[in-house]
Amino acid sequence: MQSERAFPYFVYNVFTRDTFGGNPLAVIPHAEGLSDAEMQQIAKQFNYSETVFGFDTDKLNHHKQLRIFTPSREVPFAGHPNIGAAVALYENNLVSLPQDTQTLLFDEQAGSVPLQLTRDEHGSGFALLAPEPLSTGQTFEPHYIAEALSLDESDIRTEVHAPMQASVGLGFIFVEVTSVDALQRAKPNLSVFEEIFAEGIQPDIHVYTRSEDEFDIRTRMFAPLDGVYEDPATGSANSALAAIIAQHDLPFDGVKSISIAQGYEMGRPSQLLAMAEKKDGEIVAAGVAGKAVKFAEGILRL
16 A cells, blocks of 8 residues: 655735735645646646645755646746745745845746845735746737627727737736726636637736726736636736836836736735836846735645
8 A cells, every 4th residue: 555645735825915815825845756747636626826836956945946837737937826935935934045135046947036035014025036038929909809808899908019928937918908997897708718729829818907096007817728717916927017018118227116906806805016127128127026925734645
């Protein structure tokens, strides 16, 4: 009889300071011995937008390897798994941060992701830099994306950019809508999502609007064909969004920070601070910062 294997885990809500806000994340900090198939099964069992698996490297204690799984696939990079894993490792004394930099380094499929400890009156969090520069891909007709989101073509704003693919490590389709009302009315039209997927494009659609309230931007992200009907907080997408906005809004070089609200429509309010830096007319860095709250911990027995 095969002996039982035990893997400690934590569940954190990320990009929130509230117990029931933010984006839930399962963190398995020591995943050595798990196969690819087992990690995918565990991610499907938790059924969060992502589950993250940590592995020790032969380097220093603040340098780890991460693998990130949605319920249906492994992804090369994602924002809230990085922030949540960093907080989980730090709060549970599983890493030692260098005194001079207070920085963790995670190796992922998309590259190395540095995360710096942040502190304020609300507690500790982390800020990450995305592993890739901003890249853009295919654009889409406004009427087509409007149909995918069950909106009218007049709800799609194109003055800054057409609906388009973009990435700083994980790709999304970015769509600006004209109002908070249009953002709230958006919902996936699965038949159109399937058409986009049939064209060889992952139809993860990040919708945003300039909100002109206590936040600069309000967003929603739909990925129903990836097992995530709607995501409460998407750090990788909002990092790329900051880069897109900085590319168009900054007439000169500099750093642009934007406060972002996501998840409010689904009862999981999340707050993110995204940033991008422009130098010599090009985006040279993008990232996102936030906090995370422990919700549960336990043991996986396989």
